[in-house]
Amino acid sequence: MALLEVKDLSFTYGEKTAFEKKAVRNISLSIEKGEFIGIIGHTGSGKSTFIQMLNGLIKPSGGQVLLEGKDIWSEPKKIRNVRFKVGMVFQYPEYQLFEETVEKDIAFGPQNMKLGAEEVAKRVKDAAAFVDLKPELLKKSPFELSGGEKRRAAIAGVIAMDPEILILDEPAAGLDPKGRDVLMTQIATYHKAKGNTVLLVSHSMEDISKVADKILVMNKGDMYAFDTPKAIFSKGEEIEKIGLQIPQITKIMIGLAKSGFDVPTDIYSVEQAVMEIMKLRKSTSDILLKAPEGGAGA
Amino acid sequence: MMKEITLGQYIPGKSVLHKMDPRMKVILLVLFIVFIFASRNFVSLGIMAAAVFFVLCISGVSPRLYFKSIEAIIMIVIITSGLNLFYGTGEPLWEWRFLKITQAGINTALFIAIRITALVLISSVLTYTTSPTDLTDALERLMKPLSKLHVQVHEIAMMMTIALRFIPTLLEETDKIMSAQKARGADLESGNFIARIKSLVPILIPLFVSAFRRAFELAMAMESRCYHGGEGRTRMKVLKLSKRDYIALAVCSAVFTGVIVCSIVLPVTVRTGM
Ligand SMILES: Nc1ncnc2c1ncn2[C@@H]1O[C@H](COP(=O)(O)OP(=O)(O)O)[C@@H](O)[C@H]1O
Ligand SMILES: [Mg+2]
Numbered sequence: 001m002a003l004l005e006v007k008d009l010s011f012t013y014g015e016k017t018a019f020e021k022k023a024v025r026n027i028s029l030s031i032e033k034g035e036f037i038g039i040i041g042h043t044g045s046g047k048s049t050f051i052q053m054l055n056g057l058i059k060p061s062g063g064q065v066l067l068e069g070k071d072i073w074s075e076p077k078k079i080r081n082v083r084f085k086v087g088m089v090f091q092y093p094e095y096q097l098f099e100e101t102v103e104k105d106i107a108f109g110p111q112n113m114k115l116g117a118e119e120v121a122k123r124v125k126d127a128a129a130f131v132d133l134k135p136e137l138l139k140k141s142p143f144e145l146s147g148g149e150k151r152r153a154a155i156a157g158v159i160a161m162d163p164e165i166l167i168l169d170e171p172a173a174g175l176d177p178k179g180r181d182v183l184m185t186q187i188a189t190y191h192k193a194k195g196n197t198v199l200l201v202s203h204s205m206e207d208i209s210k211v212a213d214k215i216l217v218m219n220k221g222d223m224y225a226f227d228t229p230k231a232i233f234s235k236g237e238e239i240e241k242i243g244l245q246i247p248q249i250t251k252i253m254i255g256l257a258k259s260g261f262d263v264p265t266d267i268y269s270v271e272q273a274v275m276e277i278m279k280l281r282k283s284t285s286d287i288l289l290k291a292p293e294g295g296a297g298a
Numbered sequence: 299m300m301k302e303i304t305l306g307q308y309i310p311g312k313s314v315l316h317k318m319d320p321r322m323k324v325i326l327l328v329l330f331i332v333f334i335f336a337s338r339n340f341v342s343l344g345i346m347a348a349a350v351f352f353v354l355c356i357s358g359v360s361p362r363l364y365f366k367s368i369e370a371i372i373m374i375v376i377i378t379s380g381l382n383l384f385y386g387t388g389e390p391l392w393e394w395r396f397l398k399i400t401q402a403g404i405n406t407a408l409f410i411a412i413r414i415t416a417l418v419l420i421s422s423v424l425t426y427t428t429s430p431t432d433l434t435d436a437l438e439r440l441m442k443p444l445s446k447l448h449v450q451v452h453e454i455a456m457m458m459t460i461a462l463r464f465i466p467t468l469l470e471e472t473d474k475i476m477s478a479q480k481a482r483g484a485d486l487e488s489g490n491f492i493a494r495i496k497s498l499v500p501i502l503i504p505l506f507v508s509a510f511r512r513a514f515e516l517a518m519a520m521e522s523r524c525y526h527g528g529e530g531r532t533r534m535k536v537l538k539l540s541k542r543d544y545i546a547l548a549v550c551s552a553v554f555t556g557v558i559v560c561s562i563v564l565p566v567t568v569r570t571g572m
Contacts, residue, residue, distance in 0.1 A: 016362075057477050080483055088481040095471075096478035098503035108500065112483030143507065157482060 001069050002030035003197055004054065004086075004165060009063035011049050023049040025221045026063070031199075033164075036191050038208030038229075039201045041218030042243050047201045048091065050218065051167050054199070055086035084113055087163030091170045093154035097142035102133070102153045105142050109161040127160035128153075130190050132182075148179045152186075159190065166190075167199040172207065184211065206247045209233070209268040217244070234266035249273045308429045313358030314542055315427040320436035322543040323424055326550050330420045333557050334413055339567040340405075342560040343412055349553045350416045359426045367422040368415060375414050379407040409568045430462035439537060452528025460516070468509060475504045 011024040024046040031037055041047050052058045054065055056072050056079040065072050072082045087109075090096065099105035106127055110120045128138060131152035137145065142153055155171060168187065172180040188211045191198045202208045208215060209229045217224040217232065219242045225232055232239065236246045236254055246268075253267045253276070261280060267273050310316075315323070330350070337343040354364060386403025393399075425433070438455035445451045479500045480486065486497050 052477065055481060057480060080485065083481055083483055088478075090474065090478045090481070093478065095504055095508055096475055096482075096500075098500045098507075108479075108484075109482040112485065161482065 002066075003033040003068060005030040005066040005069075006054070007064045007066065009050070009053060009065065010061050011046075011053060011058065012061045013049075015061060023221055024053070027223045028063075029216065029223065029226050031165075031197060033197055034195050035197055036188075036211055036213045037197075037199045038212030038215040039199060039218065040203070040205060040208055040215060040244065041224075042220075044220075045218040046221040047218055048169055051088065051169060051199060051201060054165070054167060055088050056082045057088065080112075084109075084161055085163055086165045086167065087158040087161050089155050089158045089166070089168040089171055091173055093158075093171075094142075094147070094150035096157075097150060097154055100141060101139055102128075102142050102145065103138040105153065106138075106157045106160050109157055113161060123160045123162065124156075127156040130159055130193075131156045131186055148175060148183075151175065151179075152183070155183075163196070165197040165199065167201075169201045170203065171200070172202065172204075180207070187211070205245055205268075209247055217242075229268055230266045233268045234264075236265055307425065309359050309363065309426045310429075311358045311427065313356060313427065314546075315353070315357045315423065317542065318427075318546060319537055319539050319543045320428050320432040321439055321537060322539060322546060323428060324433075324436050324440060326546065327420060327424050329550065329554060331417060333554050334416050334420070336561065337413070337557060338561055339564050340409070341564055342557045343409065343416075345553060345557050345560065347412055347416050349550075350420045353423055354419060357423050357427055359423075363426065364419055364422065367418055371414065371418050375411050378414065379411045382410055383407040406568050431459060434459045434462065435533075435535075435537065452531070456528075464509075464512065467512070468505070471508055472501065472505055475501050475508075 007028050009024060009027045010022070013019070013021045013023055027050065039047050039051070049058070053060050056065075059073060067082060067085065072079065097105050099108065103124055106124045107120050110123045115123070124138070125135075128135070133149065133152055133156060137149060137153075142150060145153060151171070155168070159166065171187065172183050175183060184207050187198065187200065190196075191211075200208065200212065212229060214227060215229055215232050216226045217239065224242060225235070225239075233246060233250050236250050239246055249270055250265065250268050253263050253273060254265045256263050256277075257265050262283075263276050263280060267276060330346070334343070334346050334350075337346055354361075383399055383403045383406075384397055386400035386406060388400045388402050390398035390400050391404075428436075434455050437458070438451055441449070441451045441455075476484075476486065484497060484500055486494070486501075489497065
């Protein structure tokens with residue numbers, strides 16, 4: 001049984017008003033335990049709406065969300081338990097900080113779970129370590145931290161609940177390139193260490209393709225594709241047609257293939273690309289070596 | 299949940315009312331209110347109610363929204379009419395202890411119900427068909443003479459514009475913060491009174507922090523674009539009265555004249571301040 005299964009899920013904002021907007025349309029997919037899923041799509045393609053249905057923050061207009069085989073809305077009174085199992089880090093999560101100290105803010109989630117004081121303290125410490133927040137920062141007011149530190153403190157607040165599924169909505173938005181790389185590495189490390197399921201929404205194909213086992217591509221509320229990065233990028237040009245950037249290296253490979261070189265186009269990492277191009281060099285140099293021979297024979 | 303606050307919300311559209319000059323709309327609204335209050339018999343009130351109904355019909359706004367604005371004030375209507383039901387003088391039609399209902403009481407109750415409903419509907423027409431910026435623009439222009447009395451009309455209008463501009467932003471932000479805290483297991487729906495007040499802290503603090511941040515950013519942005527108040531400031535969109543505004547004025551004047559004539563000629567049926 002899949003850990004999380006989504007059946008024919010739809011959501012419409014402002015139903016039966018002048019502002020009616022179908023944000024998500026008939027999405028069906030299933031996610032196994034331990035998978036790292038990347039979600040990608042244009043602004044307004046319904047990514048945020050889709051993930052908010054996964055932990056019951058908004059109720060689907062149609063379809064079902066099954067967590068461990070059970071419809072999360074089968075007992076609306078217990079929806080809070082679903083939110084503890086499916087942790088959600090919103091876009092710009094630093095705006096949710098409110099406590100006197102960073103420590104207390106991270107503890108907000110675990111305390112709502114009614115855990116013991118010792119367990120809460122342990123989780124705060126672990127979560128802070130995962131996002132690399134220095135212990136001396138924990139006693140500070142969250143409003144004194146730098147932008148990147150605030151972001152990491154807010155993410156720690158969700159990690160501290162130790163969710164089975166962690167969902168992050170564009171966690172790197174607005175960070176500088178270095179902060180972005182660091183955060184992505186931390187998320188990947190967290191995923192490896194915990195073996196949890198992670199869903200990561202991102203604008204950047206480069207970021208996602210490096211870490212994801214599978215990628216969900218959304219286009220105007222529809223599921224455009226849900227597959228491995230390799231399969232997705234083998235259709236690189238189609239993906240570009242719906243207005244999404246593909247990794248630079250994939251673009252190069254497509255360009256090479258177009259100009260007649262025999263290279264695969266489903267490449268999305270520099271290492272793979274180097275290997276393919278090396279192979280190519282070898283075979284071309286073979287040809288080059290052979291050519292004079294043939295010429296001499298003629 | 300936040301989306302359900304409709305009273306005073308602009309509904310974009312292309313009707314005649316949407317295209318009218320907002321100043322004319324404000325003036326006519328004031329006159330409508332005056333004449334609805336001035337009506338003292340059912341015929342004049344009937345004319346006004348019919349006029350309001352006609353305006354609703356040409357506003358191009360869904361009737362459902364008008365029902366919603368009525369829904370918001372239905373309790374007030376019931377209570378005020380209900381009280382007046384028992385205050386009539388004359389031959390009682392029904393009596394129980396100290397309570398009695400007379401024909402006059404029924405008339406007053408009905409009269410008041412129609413009056414309040416008409417007032418609310420005609421006011422919502424203005425807010426449904428006029429964007430907040432147009433509305434404050436119109437108010438600024440109409441209050442201009444007050445600046446002779448050292449009332450800072452432009453500053454007041456600017457504050458209103460900014461406040462109106464940020465209401466949806468703050469509502470959206472509240473929604474987002476609530477979602478984020480709910481995702482961390484915040485319980486906003488259960489518990490006793492004290493617990494519920496406490497549960498608002500994680501929402502209010504981020505909201506205030508963000509409101510102040512926005513205020514500072516906006517002030518900075520305005521200053522970097524050399525904003526220095528209203529003096530010598532020209533407008534991008536100059537309000538101009540057009541043919542349709544004069545036609546609207548003429549039609550309304552005819553209606554108002556009818557109401558005045560009826561009020562003078564016909565006997566007063568209802569004496570009430572409300
Ligand atoms: N609270 C809301 N009310 C009305 N429409 C909304 C709301 N949130 C999002 N939408 C609309 O739903 C669509 C999908 O939005 P969203 O899920 O935020 O997309 P994404 O996260 O991919 O940028 C957009 O067209 C957006 O305008
Ligand atoms: Mg989004």
